[in-house]
Amino acid sequence: MATVRVQQGAFDIGAEIAALGAGRADIGGIGCFVGTVRDQAHGRAITAMTLEHYPGMTEQAMARIAAAAEARWALLGCTLLHRVGELRPGEGIVLVLAAAAHRQAALDATGFLIDWLKTRAPFWKKERFADGQEGWVDAREADDTAAARWGALG
Numbered sequence: 001m002a003t004v005r006v007q008q009g010a011f012d013i014g015a016e017i018a019a020l021g022a023g024r025a026d027i028g029g030i031g032c033f034v035g036t037v038r039d040q041a042h043g044r045a046i047t048a049m050t051l052e053h054y055p056g057m058t059e060q061a062m063a064r065i066a067a068a069a070e071a072r073w074a075l076l077g078c079t080l081l082h083r084v085g086e087l088r089p090g091e092g093i094v095l096v097l098a099a100a101a102h103r104q105a106a107l108d109a110t111g112f113l114i115d116w117l118k119t120r121a122p123f124w125k126k127e128r129f130a131d132g133q134e135g136w137v138d139a140r141e142a143d144d145t146a147a148a149r150w151g152a153l154g
Contacts, residue, residue, distance in 0.1 A: 002066035002078045006058055008085040011095050020077050020099050027076050029103035031110030033096040039089035041137075045130035051084045051093065054122040058082075061121045068154030069098065069113050073105040080117060115147040 003020070013034060021027050037049045062080045069078060079097040087093060096117065098109035125137040 004062040029106040031106035035094040048128040073109040119147040
């Protein structure tokens with residue numbers, strides 16, 4: 001069963017891993033990806049990033065992505081957490097966990113989850129630079145290419 005959350009506050013990686021594996025002796029491995037705010041983009045210093053989402057629609061998209069991964073790799077559970085609001089460099093933006101009986105399934109599912117989350121969940125990012133200017137982050141072709149390697153979402 002997937003845990004899907006959009007939240008403003010920070011997440012605790014250790015607590016989320018413990019919750020995913022609590023009371024489970026059948027999990028052989030948990031894949032993990034943590035995305036953080038960088039301090040540079042396009043050669044410019046970033047002072048903050050603001051993330052916005054479409055409530056309701058975002059969680060539904062995340063749940064569809066999680067369900068596709070659970071079916072494809074027979075996962076024993078997964079966690080998708082994404083933050084919104086204003087974040088500073090070094091802060092966590094996204095946490096993806098995938099639990100499986102074997103490590104390769106957990107690792108592959110983690111890659112699939114972050115690639116599809118990055119390209120299909122409705123989030124918008126605005127960077128604030130040290131010079132006071134701001135700009136929305138455009139979708140990247142490299143992200144679409146990464147997601148496409150997994151084939152259809154499901």
